[in-house]
Amino acid sequence: SPMWDTGLAIHSLAEANGESQTNELNRAAAWLAEKQILDVNGDWSHKRPGLRPGGWPFQYTNDYYPDVDDTAVVALALDKMDSKKFRVNIERAAEWIVGMQGVNGGWGSFDADNTYGYLNHIPFADHGALLDPPTADVTARCVGMLAQISVERYSNTIKRGIAYLYADQENDGSWFGRWG
Template sequence: MDDTAAALKAIPLNRRPADWTRGLAWLLSMQNKDGGFAAFEKNVDHPLIRRLPIESADEAAVDPSTADLTGRALHALGLKAGYTENHSAVRRALHWLYRRQEKNGSWYGRWGVCYIYGTWAALTGMKAVGVSGEHPSVKKALSWLKSIQLPDGSWGESCKSCEIKTFAPLAYGTAVQTAWALEALLQYEDPREPLIQKGFRFLIDDGLHQPKHLVYPTGIGLPKQFYIYYHSYPFVFPLLALSAFIKQMEMREKR
């Protein structure tokens, strides 16, 4: 589902309309009955499967809806298909996200580390389909992201988060997680806000130059067993966040 959503955003609709429409139809057909989107399969989350006598069966034997996949599916549906909250698939996905938001305002992301990741995916998806910044879920999520910013302007989260299922901060920030947090905030916040400026200053001056900010694993293979360091992440996601920042500043200058 993740790759199909990304492909739909990359393929120009006017160049390959038939193929693009087929991809969109397939993505919509894979929406789970609970309204969310999973990674590989549809409706594979029966509670009995989680009780199989296999180590980490509750993580490896099922493929439930997740905030990261649901958020990115919404991002594709809003950004390229032009769907809004009025569309039934979008409405069901949003309701799933609202129900799964943590009490502190974050969302748990299954395939990245972890609550920063899930919250980034949820907010970018919600913004793409037109969810207002006045929505209670948006306000709670933004407040949570601001509350966990480190003194140097960065954001960092430990892989321990997915083991204990609650946010576990790192003692230092990472370039990837800082970029996720900044892009999420930019969906609704003024790019001139001091904490956003401070975050980008961290990325430019420090985050992309110090090894410890670049090499901490931010991908999840299987909680408690293995985590993934993607070599491109420390460069791709800061570039996406910087691009979002420049676009927001340009929009304000044109007003």
């Protein structure tokens, strides 16, 4: 994904170099900022009708399906850059991610509270993946992003995410990640 890969590259290079203000990183961050979906209420808005858009999609021209995971990665990257320059992008991303948190404290990738298991028993659902349940990997990235931006401001949301992660831990101590 161009959004995911660019976000991770910016974040990694800014962390490794200790310098985020290079021409290359600024160009990449500006490119990401332009791709943020701020004016399309996608399918996610069915369950969150009052929530303003603010996410990034996994791929180009997918404005109806931004995903929480890519949005967290991009917001983390933009926050490593000139956070004043990208403050509006970061705040809209955080607002959207907070609004997409599920009732159990976790986050799914594209939707909130899409956990109706009966859908996977419909005959044409032979792959068993019609749901978008909260997962540990997406939740951990959202918690990390919100904590990096402002632990104080998002403390209640972060606490709910952490509680979800503890409840979702496997018996062997690990966590299952759907998206990696």
